[in-house]
């Protein structure tokens with residue numbers, strides 16, 4: 596192992612783990628798995644693995660629909676990670692024996708009203724300008740693809756490469772694969788990084804990362820709903836459908852087992868309450884796009900916390916002033932889609948000591964004031 600800043604003396608010892616991963620969400624378990632299959636000895640430290648954002652997430656793998664103005668570096672990373680997903684999913688399915696609910700029908704991005712469609716087209720033009728694969732569609736073309744769409748839908752676009760996975764299948768699969776490859780779970784919280792004795796530490800603690808590192812990672816609340824198709828069958832539509840309904844942004848994700856995920860609010864708050872107003876807005880928007888949802892069972896309302904950063908992009912690399920401590924956090928809205936590239940590049944960095952060029956825009960030292968100036972653990 597040649598992680599930057601780790602002395603050869605500490606590298607040589609074979610007693611104890613070589614890598615301690617703090618956090619058992621999608622990012623931590625994916626890193627643990629990729630490190631373990633590369634022969635590193637790994638422990639994952641988390642008192643409640645899977646209790647963070649990862650099991651709340653919708654599971655959209657959406658580099659096109661999530662491409663936003665002014666975030667071209669992030670879009671590049673999303674595209675790079677989405678391209679790794681087919682092989683990642685196949686390898687993980689084989690390694691864990693788990694069906695991940697990985698689906699490749701693609702995503703329809705739609706506008707209910709004329710104003711909604713203007714917004715879809717404005718974003719579509721930007722996404723096409725970046726060379727991303729998105730095709731504008733008339734209402735008839737949309738309904739050919741998805742007959743369940745409301746007759747009122749004015750038009751939209753198709754992103755064939757924006758896929759989905761079920762995070763509630765993904766997370767146990769990653770844990771199983773990591774443990775089968777030799778990773779071990781330690782169900783205790785990490786109070787200070789100095790308490791860990793492994794020569795390399797990877798902080799993948801989601802919203803808990805700020806307290807451990809001083810990095811500006813904050814909770815961004817998202818309220819999200821889960822419905823179930825009546826009669827125990829699959830939903831009456833196959834694509835991820837997202838877009839705007841009377842100005843309200845919404846996405847609807849159908850799973851083969853009958854679950855439908857409807858999300859999500861984006862709020863600068865850290866309280867876990869689910870509000871009647873948010874449920875009302877999400878359901879009104881979702882039913883506006885797909886009327887049959889009014890007949891579905893409402894089975895779950897949840898609030899989760901995206902680990903957000905000042906520029907909405909993740910923080911991946913060596914922590915300034917802390918040799919041997921890597922961070923992989925702040926994945927905000929994109930932790931599921933970014934899991935493969937994050938895990939592979941962190942494992943590469945640990946093994947070679949050299950950061951991949953893809954990571955340059957996401958280095959932990961990009962924030963002002965510099966992280967090293969923060970008094971922290």
Ligand SMILES: Cc1cc2nc3c(=O)[nH]c(=O)nc-3n(C[C@H](O)[C@H](O)[C@H](O)COP(=O)(O)OP(=O)(O)OC[C@H]3O[C@@H](n4cnc5c(N)ncnc54)[C@H](O)[C@@H]3O)c2cc1C
Nearest residue numbers: 618620622647648649654655785801803817929930931932
């Ligand atoms: C409503 C909603 C919808 C989303 N939809 C999508 C989507 O469709 N697609 C997508 O790509 N992303 C989506 N996301 C974002 C995605 O969920 C996150 O980016 C991702 O889950 C972050 O993973 P993580 O492993 O970094 O953090 P988490 O899953 O939050 O895990 C962090 C873990 O660290 C542990 N921890 C914290 N502090 C400590 C400590 N001191 N010691 C030990 N352990 C600690 C916690 O117990 C937790 O288990 C969504 C998020 C939300 C909230």
